[in-house]
Amino acid sequence: MKPLSTLVSSIPSSPTLAVNDKAKALQAAGYDVIALAGGDPDFATPPHIVEAALHAMQNGATHYPAPMIGIVPALEAIASKMERENGISIPDPRHQIIITPGGKWALYLALTAVLNPGDEVLILEPNWVSYKPMVTLAGGVPVPVSLPSGDNFHITAAQLREKITPRTKALMVNTPCNPTGRVLTQEEHDDIVAVAAEADLYVIADEIYEKLIFDGRSHRSLAAAPGMAERTLTVNGLTKSYAMTGWRLGWLVSSKAIIKLATKMNSQAVSCAAHFSMYACIAALNGPQDVIYEMRDAYQARRDFMVKALNEIDGISCRSIEGAFYLFPSFPGSSKNSLELADALLDKAQIAGTPGIAFGQSGEGHVRFAISTAQHDLERAVERLAKIAHAL
Numbered sequence: 001m002k003p004l005s006t007l008v009s010s011i012p013s014s015p016t017l018a019v020n021d022k023a024k025a026l027q028a029a030g031y032d033v034i035a036l037a038g039g040d041p042d043f044a045t046p047p048h049i050v051e052a053a054l055h056a057m058q059n060g061a062t063h064y065p066a067p068m069i070g071i072v073p074a075l076e077a078i079a080s081k082m083e084r085e086n087g088i089s090i091p092d093p094r095h096q097i098i099i100t101p102g103g104k105w106a107l108y109l110a111l112t113a114v115l116n117p118g119d120e121v122l123i124l125e126p127n128w129v130s131y132k133p134m135v136t137l138a139g140g141v142p143v144p145v146s147l148p149s150g151d152n153f154h155i156t157a158a159q160l161r162e163k164i165t166p167r168t169k170a171l172m173v174n175t176p177c178n179p180t181g182r183v184l185t186q187e188e189h190d191d192i193v194a195v196a197a198e199a200d201l202y203v204i205a206d207e208i209y210e211k212l213i214f215d216g217r218s219h220r221s222l223a224a225a226p227g228m229a230e231r232t233l234t235v236n237g238l239t240k241s242y243a244m245t246g247w248r249l250g251w252l253v254s255s256k257a258i259i260k261l262a263t264k265m266n267s268q269a270v271s272c273a274a275h276f277s278m279y280a281c282i283a284a285l286n287g288p289q290d291v292i293y294e295m296r297d298a299y300q301a302r303r304d305f306m307v308k309a310l311n312e313i314d315g316i317s318c319r320s321i322e323g324a325f326y327l328f329p330s331f332p333g334s335s336k337n338s339l340e341l342a343d344a345l346l347d348k349a350q351i352a353g354t355p356g357i358a359f360g361q362s363g364e365g366h367v368r369f370a371i372s373t374a375q376h377d378l379e380r381a382v383e384r385l386a387k388i389a390h391a392l
Contacts, residue, residue, distance in 0.1 A: 011133045015358035019342065023352035034381045036369040037352040039178070039326070041243040043298075045280075046291045049242065052283030056276045065275040069263050070099030070251070074278040077285040078251050086207075087224035088234065088253065095256045098263055099281070101273045103208045103237035103250035104130065110233040110252055111138035111170075113261040114202045119169035121204075124155060125360030126328070128178045128206070140169070146362040149330070152319060153180050153362070157191035164195075170202040171195075173222060176209040179328050179359050179368040181321025183217055193225045203232045208250075211241035211292055213323040214300045223253070230255050240325075241292055242284050249277040299325045302371040302378055309382040315389040325372040328356065330365050334392050341367050344392055349384040 019037040026033045065071050070078075072094065079093040090096050100106040107130075115121070117139040123131050125146045132142040145163050147153040160171070173192060175184040184192075196203050203222050210219045223232035237250030250273075252262055266272070303321055310318040310329055318329035331341055338355035345351045345367065356366030371378060 007137070011136060015129055016354050019346075019352050019354050022346065026346070026350065031350050033346070033350045033352055034373075034377050034384070035352045036371075036373060036377075036381060037354045039240070039370050039372060040245050041240065041295065041325070041372045042374050043243040043295050045242065045244050045247070046284075046287075048287050049244070049280045049283045052287075053247075053276045053280040056279035061275040061279060063275060065272055065278060067094070068267065068272040069094075069259075070097065070273070071275070071278050074099060074281045077282045078253070081285045082221075082234075082253060086210075086219075086221040086234075088221055088229070090253060092256065096253060096259055098252050098259055098266060099273045099278060100237075100250045100252060100266070101270055102248040103206070103235055103239055105270065106235040106237065106250040106252040107131075107204065107206060108134050108138065109262040109265055110204045110235060110254070110258075111135060111140065112265050113254075113258045114170055114204075114233070115140040116169075118167060120165060120167040121169060122160060122163055122171040122201075123360075124153075124171075124173065124177075126153065126177075126179050126356065126363035126366075127172070127360055128174060129354075129358050131172055135172075141167070143168070144360055146360065149362060149365070153177075153182055155184070155188040155191060157195050160191070160195045161199075164199050164201075168199060168201060170204055172204045172206065174206040174208075175219070176213060176321075176323025178209065178324055179326045179354070179356075179363065179366075181319075181324050181326055181328065183213055183322040184220055186220070189220045189222065189225070192222060193228055196222075196231060197227055201231065203228065205232055205234045207234060207236045208240050209324040210236065212296050212299060212325060214296070214303065215322070217322055219323075233258060238281060238284050241295075243295065244280070244284070247274075247277050247280055249273055249281050299371060302375060303327070305375070306369070306371055306378055306382070310385070313382075313386050313389045315392060316385065325370060327369045327371060328363070328366045329369065330356075331367070331392055332365075334365075336392060338364050338367060341392060344388075345385075348388045348391060349381075351381050351384055 075093040356363030
């Protein structure tokens with residue numbers, strides 16, 4: 001037989017899915033595993049969103065949508081939301097937005113629309129595990145910008161400029177950040193805008209956690225900054241904030257030229273998002289938002305509990321987070337690397353966490369815990385950690 005794809009063979013499997021698979025195998029074997037490795041909200045999708053989708057299916061929204069990039073009411077709902085909440089004007093929603101089967105696909109479309117073979121993409125570490133493989137699959141070269149843990153992963157213009165070469169094409173920015181829980185400060189925001197302009201970079205802005213920001217902080221959309229609309233590709237969706245991971249509904253917003261290419265790629269790869277999910281999108285964005293704030297406040301309460309509890313355990317250090325629903329504690333004094341730490345947590349305490357190295361070299365020494373699970377599971381996890389921390 002002729003050899004299979006060397007490109008795909010070179011791509012690592014998702015570490016978060018690998019940890020989840022190992023945890024599920026232990027659960028199937030009868031172990032009481034507390035799963036903190038994933039990122040699936042434990043809340044149900046709000047009822048009015050489910051009802052809108054059900055009504056749409058009952059009325060025929062089970063065929064291809066027209067247009068395939070998204071039904072007009074859904075495109076208009078996204079455009080209104082972006083202008084209302086993000087300060088981004090979208091005068092032509094039918095040619096500046098594409099609705100996708102999940103935010104992950106929107107990110108990949110963004111990369112394929114701007115990259116040529118060998119183009120370099122700056123990726124801020126620690127970063128979500130799929131960024132680098134996506135860049136490689138799109139023909140680009142991922143270039144890590146390792147942010148120092150000691151400075152709470154702060155971004156500076158100097159760090160970005162140091163990594164720029166004549167091949168640098170784009171920069172990926174995630175705020176709030178998975179896995180660190182960082183939210184861009186105004187200074188960081190301004191530095192990114194300045195460097196993007198002077199180096200003529202595209203910016204791929206991953207805003208999937210934008211509604212999960214704590215303590216009254218504000219989300220800053222990079223596309224809203226002066227001069228950034230044409231060079232920014234904004235990715236968002238309903239997955240995290242609306243507890244809709246299984247609905248697979250995301251979107252990409254950018255210039256007409258970029259969306260034209262993304263639409264071409266979409267048509268040849270996945271065709272479209274699910275028709276009825278687009279009606280769910282309309283209900284989510286145009287409907288009541290109180291339930292979204294309730295979920296956010298619940299995550300904030302879990303954060304407050306977990307950060308305090310973890311810092312009371314000898315051998316664990318955990319910064320508070322500003323957004324999203326992940327903690328990224330470190331284990332000072334431990335001789336184990338993050339892979340060994342994650343294995344020890346699973347083997348000794350039946351707690352599934354994601355090793356920090358999965359998010360880049362600057363994540364080494366950390367383990368990511370998702371607080372998107374029930375409070376009573378978080379309490380049990382703390383009890384188990386307190387018993388085995390000395391052995392880590």
